Amino acid sequence: MADLPSEYKDHVRIAVIGGTGLQDLPGFTKVASLEIETPWGKPSSPVTILHHQCSVSGKDVPVAFLSRHGTHHQIAPHEVPNRANIAALRSIGVRTVIAFSAVGSLQEPIKPRDFVVPDQIIDRTKGIRPFTFFESGVVAHVPFGDPFDENVAKVVRACGHSLEGDGVTLHDRGTLICMEGPQFSTRAESNMYRSFGGSVINMSALPEAKLAREAELAYQMICMSTDYDCWHEATADVTVEMVMGNMKANAVNARRFVGAVLDALALDAHADTVNAKHLAGGVKFGVSTPQSAWGEDAKKRMQWLFPGYFD
Numbered sequence: 001m002a003d004l005p006s007e008y009k010d011h012v013r014i015a016v017i018g019g020t021g022l023q024d025l026p027g028f029t030k031v032a033s034l035e036i037e038t039p040w041g042k043p044s045s046p047v048t049i050l051h052h053q054c055s056v057s058g059k060d061v062p063v064a065f066l067s068r069h070g071t072h073h074q075i076a077p078h079e080v081p082n083r084a085n086i087a088a089l090r091s092i093g094v095r096t097v098i099a100f101s102a103v104g105s106l107q108e109p110i111k112p113r114d115f116v117v118p119d120q121i122i123d124r125t126k127g128i129r130p131f132t133f134f135e136s137g138v139v140a141h142v143p144f145g146d147p148f149d150e151n152v153a154k155v156v157r158a159c160g161h162s163l164e165g166d167g168v169t170l171h172d173r174g175t176l177i178c179m180e181g182p183q184f185s186t187r188a189e190s191n192m193y194r195s196f197g198g199s200v201i202n203m204s205a206l207p208e209a210k211l212a213r214e215a216e217l218a219y220q221m222i223c224m225s226t227d228y229d230c231w232h233e234a235t236a237d238v239t240v241e242m243v244m245g246n247m248k249a250n251a252v253n254a255r256r257f258v259g260a261v262l263d264a265l266a267l268d269a270h271a272d273t274v275n276a277k278h279l280a281g282g283v284k285f286g287v288s289t290p291q292s293a294w295g296e297d298a299k300k301r302m303q304w305l306f307p308g309y310f311d
């Protein structure tokens with residue numbers, strides 16, 4: 001990326017976080033590669049700015065791309081610097097995040113290579129991942145009843161359905177179990193998650209989605225099923241080879257899906273959704289610590305994340 005500019009002047013409103021098997025987005029023009037340092041450290045990878053040409057208006061729309069596990073998949077799920085990732089994206093103007101994830105299926109009808117747009121999450125991480133921007137002198141509690149953004153989800157579902165019958169099968173809703181990992185589940189756990197009503201399982205949705213909500217970003221995950229975890233009696237237990245094999249085999253569809261979503265989000269009709277107008281200012285109501293009581297460090301962190309917001 002050394003030959004790409006290290007700055008990008010315009011605001012970038014949309015970001016894609018790529019997961020396992022989606023470490024870059026080929027087919028888009030790379031116009032910059034940003035090294036961003038945040039008060040929470042460096043993000044997982046440089047933030048690449050891509051130009052996506054909207055197929056309706058012909059306009060170039062900038063999109064930020066971040067590789068969750070690093071450029072070489074060297075960052076384990078519990079090591080992902082989620083706060084730096086979300087803060088870095090917000091700092092360049094991002095307000096909508098499309099996050100991609102390879103998931104295990106917990107339900108027979110969700111077959112390997114099917115796509116799922118989850119609408120709920122059950123948190124099975126173990127509290128070892130830094131999970132909030134609001135601590136060390138500034139306390140806030142944000143609503144999380146619906147962990148994904150329904151406005152973005154509607155756009156994503158419509159795009160997925162438009163590709164259906166052409167190699168894409170989409171499940172409109174689902175409950176995502178986010179486990180700690182990096183080891184896969186035991187069979188007893190896998191069956192317990194099924195009894196919880198879990199649809200799919202990964203190791204990456206949290207705290208990514210929680211931090212996005214705290215940063216007032218509209219966040220939706222697109223899941224691609226790669227295996228039946230270890231509960232399915234007629235199928236071999238999940239392995240990395242299985243996950244990567246299915247991701248690779250379906251990479252073209254995953255990229256077509258993401259491309260269609262970017263195309264739709266680029267439409268003027270979706271400008272308010274993309275700018276997350278419905279979320280802007282909401283965090284103010286969740287802050288419990290009066291600004292007069294914030295220490296200098298807390299003030300600096302809040303000003304970095306929300307420039308001009310609390311003045």
Ligand SMILES: CSC[C@H]1O[C@H](OP(=O)(O)O)[C@H](O)[C@@H]1O
Binds near residue numbers: 068077103
């Ligand atoms: C390589 S299998 C487990 C790994 O795959 C998923 O990654 P991502 O969500 O980033 O696509 C899962 O969450 C685990 O991190």
Ligand SMILES: Nc1ncnc2[nH]cnc12
Binds near residue numbers: 243
């Ligand atoms: N079975 C599984 N469990 C957790 N994360 C996964 N990612 C892909 N398959 C998975």
